Amino acid sequence: MQNQTNFQVILDAVRKIGDVFLKDYKQNPIPQTMDELLEKLDDIDTLCLTSLKQDLLIEFPDTPWHIGDEFDTDSQRKPASQDEYWLCDAMDGAIQYLQHIAGWTINLVLIRGGKPVFSVIYDPLASEMFWAIDGEGAFMNGKMIRVSQKNDLSVMLAVFDYGHQDKSDNDLNEKIGATVTKLIDNFGIVRNYGPHGLQLAYVGAGRIDLFIQEDMDTYNWIAGLLIAKESGAELLTTTGEMWKWGSESLLVASKRTAEKYLEL
CATH class of the missing domain: 3.40.190.80 (D-Maltodextrin-Binding Protein; domain 2)
Structure with missing residues (x-):
């Protein structure tokens, strides 16, 4: 990352667009045809990416964007060719969002040198922001998190x-x-x-x-x-x-x- 202040810029950008989606949650009819579904999914991607790109442009003017197509298996086999880029899943769980059920988040990752160096997952319904910095730990709403210690x-x-x-x-x-x-x-x-x-x-x-x-x-x-x-x-x-x-x-x-x- 360029400097510590950029972390909060990223978190704020992700929270902002997540809360925009939260305001519209359950306000629109559930899609009934494949054409309606694809149109709504495209609308989600467009709104999310437009907001994130705009809010991160000043701090990251030269960092390109790569949109992860989960249906394209071959592209998932290796990182993109750029040394540094954003990898964005505009809304993980978009189907749930459109179906008016819980389980949707805004996910964003900064890839550098072929590995993630910063990632954030925001769950607007729970108002929970998870993020991690490579080599510096993982956090939820500012508190460090650790894996379960169960044995049974x-x-x-x-x-x-x-x-x-x-x-x-x-x-x-x-x-x-x-x-x-x-x-x-x-x-x-x-x-x-x-x-x-x-x-x-x-x-x-x-x-x-x-x-x-x-x-x-x-x-x-x-x-x-x-x-x-x-x-x-x-x-x-x-x-x-x-x-x-x-x-x-x-x-x-x-x-x-x-x-x-x-x-x-």
Whole structure:
């Protein structure tokens, strides 16, 4: 980052547009056709990006923007070519927002040298702002957060998720099903919540004990990954290797919990 004062500029910009969406939450009809849905999703992206770009232009005049297309699997396999850029998921959980249910956030990440150096996830409904600085910790509303210290799987909350990869000619559906079965057989509580980044932030805050996903979803993960890592979580693949940009799966938990899962 250029200097410490820029952190607050980013947080303020994200909070501002999140609160704009909050004012309109549940005020519009739920889309009933694919054309209506796509139009509303495009409107969300346009409004969010226009606001963020305008508010961050003065402090970051030369930092380009990269919009993470979660439907484009190939583009998620490696960072963009620029040394520094914004990676923006305008609204993680936009479907929930349009359906008038909770579970939507504004996510923004600053990538430098191919890795996230600052990320923020804002949940307007809960008025909770999660952010992390590479090497300096993770925070929620100004307080440092840490991963859960539970030992007993029977009292742990595990969540699973899945992305938009084509599952028609591979064994991903079978993998996902087997993983969910393993979770149900061994963890006390199993859920699928929706917004990927927020779930990873919840791992960092000790609210979720384990997050797992069997397909690639880099753009949805990346903001939450830095928050989870800086909170003390392990970032692994589902087979136990260290997660890296382009990995085809993700397992995030405390070191102890990750080891317990892998032993299963």
